Amino acid sequence: MKAIIDCNNFYCSCERLFKPYLNNKPVVILSNNDGCIVSRSNEAKQLGVQMAGPYFLAKPLIEKHDVSVFSSNYNLYGDLSWRVMETLRVMLGKKNVEVYSVDEAFLDLHIFPENELQKIATEIKETVELWTGIKVSIGVAPTKVLAKVANRLSKKYVAKYNGVMVLGNEEETNAALKQTQIDDVWGIGRQYAQKLKEHFCIYDALQLSKMTEEFGKTYLGGVVGSRLLRELKGIPSKDMEDELVTKKMIATTRMFGSPVEDIESIREAVATYTSRAAEKLRRQHSAARVISVFVVAKGEDHNVDFRGATLGDSVTLLTATSFTSELIKPAVALVDKLFKTGTSYKKAGVMLSGIVPDNSIQGNLFLSETKNCERKLMDMIDNVNFSQRNDVLKFAAAGTTRNWKMQQNFISGRYTTRWDELFEVS
DNA sequence: TCTGGGGTCCTAGGACCC
DNA sequence: TCTGGGGTCCTAGGACCC
Numbered sequence: 001m002k003a004i005i006d007c008n009n010f011y012c013s014c015e016r017l018f019k020p021y022l023n024n025k026p027v028v029i030l031s032n033n034d035g036c037i038v039s040r041s042n043e044a045k046q047l048g049v050q051m052a053g054p055y056f057l058a059k060p061l062i063e064k065h066d067v068s069v070f071s072s073n074y075n076l077y078g079d080l081s082w083r084v085m086e087t088l089r090v091m092l093g094k095k096n097v098e099v100y101s102v103d104e105a106f107l108d109l110h111i112f113p114e115n116e117l118q119k120i121a122t123e124i125k126e127t128v129e130l131w132t133g134i135k136v137s138i139g140v141a142p143t144k145v146l147a148k149v150a151n152r153l154s155k156k157y158v159a160k161y162n163g164v165m166v167l168g169n170e171e172e173t174n175a176a177l178k179q180t181q182i183d184d185v186w187g188i189g190r191q192y193a194q195k196l197k198e199h200f201c202i203y204d205a206l207q208l209s210k211m212t213e214e215f216g217k218t219y220l221g222g223v224v225g226s227r228l229l230r231e232l233k234g235i236p237s238k239d240m241e242d243e244l245v246t247k248k249m250i251a252t253t254r255m256f257g258s259p260v261e262d263i264e265s266i267r268e269a270v271a272t273y274t275s276r277a278a279e280k281l282r283r284q285h286s287a288a289r290v291i292s293v294f295v296v297a298k299g300e301d302h303n304v305d306f307r308g309a310t311l312g313d314s315v316t317l318l319t320a321t322s323f324t325s326e327l328i329k330p331a332v333a334l335v336d337k338l339f340k341t342g343t344s345y346k347k348a349g350v351m352l353s354g355i356v357p358d359n360s361i362q363g364n365l366f367l368s369e370t371k372n373c374e375r376k377l378m379d380m381i382d383n384v385n386f387s388q389r390n391d392v393l394k395f396a397a398a399g400t401t402r403n404w405k406m407q408q409n410f411i412s413g414r415y416t417t418r419w420d421e422l423f424e425v426s
Numbered sequence: 427t428c429t430g431g432g433g434t435c436c437t438a439g440g441a442c443c444c
Numbered sequence: 445t446c447t448g449g450g451g452t453c454c455t456a457g458g459a460c461c462c
Contacts, residue, residue: 031430054429101462189460
């Protein structure tokens with residue numbers, strides 16, 4: 001049997017941990033640049049604040065009900081996430097925990113007898129809550145997709161299930177599927193949900209589970225769809241995955257704090273994003289051969305499509321590299337190629353692909369000894385930036401003015417990861 | 427005035443090879 | 445006159461996830 005454990009309203013819970021006076025009060029967390037709402041407390045949900053909706057549209061409602069608002073504080077959330085995951089690893093063993101996202105993990109529970117799963121899951125939940133202060137919910141079932149179904153219901157009917165739901169037999173499973181709308185099935189997004197309802201009159205997960213694998217294959221994205229159907233029928237088809245996945249693509253993209261029209265600011269922004277992407281690359285001991293850059297113009301008519309035109313291009317390097325200096329040069333050259341005078345830009349991004357392990361870089365005859373020095377320099381920069389403050393050391397191309405920097409008007413302290421911002425008890 | 431930032435997997439189709 | 449068939453690699457794009 002498998003389980004999914006999920007932190008309740010994770011970002012809101014992190015903020016509340018250090019601001020207990022916010023318990024039972026409505027709270028929302030904003031995306032980068034304070035653009036959208038990405039986490040809501042139950043109280044905020046009840047007030048009708050929409051998930052993923054733009055902040056400025058929700059503002060009247062938020063002010064009317066005195067909802068507390070925070071900018072995303074990824075230093076804090078990342079650290080608390082690590083504590084939750086580490087608790088699970090201590091309890092279950094490393095190889096039975098698959099971290100799925102910042103606030104979710106799949107657990108392999110095959111080591112426990114089936115008739116004790118309710119008890120075990122409850123114990124896991126209570127331990128995580130006691131050790132970290134973060135509330136969680138757990139769904140247990142034969143497959144990942146069914147565990148997701150259980151997890152959702154355990155939260156929806158918290159009074160009945162108290163945050164733990166086990167689907168141990170066909171009867172329980174079917175009842176749970178029946179209570180799950182088709183839109184709420186993991187793997188069914190907006191497009192598929194609409195198609196299933198309009199063309200096939202399928203409205204809940206039980207109806208979908210009765211369809212054949214072939215149906216999934218034909219209408220829900222090929223092998224992805226047939227796997228989904230199998231999982232719904234209780235046949236495990238999505239395995240637990242290894243922890244040590246190296247990313248095949250690394251991206252750093254940001255909206256600007258306000259629209260930008262000068263090329264110098266965009267060069268600086270792209271150089272900064274490249275530095276960040278290269279850090280991620282080095283952290284997983286990889287090197288990249290392809291670098292892509294894109295810029296997004298400010299939309300003409302944001303009522304129709306607020307996203308505006310995207311213009312991108314890429315270069316393939318002769319050899320893969322993880323050195324910031326070698327990546328910044330082509331990245332900035334791409335900016336010069338894409339930039340058009342007189343256009344107002346609101347976003348830019350850098351993507352690294354063609355990723356290989358950095359010990360397998362195919363050198364050429366001209367590769368010199370200076371490479372070693374450079375590697376040491378990169379390690380040193382990473383160490384200083386990690387242990388001190390972000391960006392103590394940076395490349396000149398990244399600039400110092402930063403008038404493109406994103407807005408974070410409601411940020412709280414990095415209470416658990418910075419000495420000078422440590423939470424104080426008086 | 428103001429709408430996030432990452433990722434994944436899969437498929438189709440074109441280029442190219444023998 | 446008649447011009448195959450099988451394979452690989454790459455890219456773009458669509459769908460999904462949190």
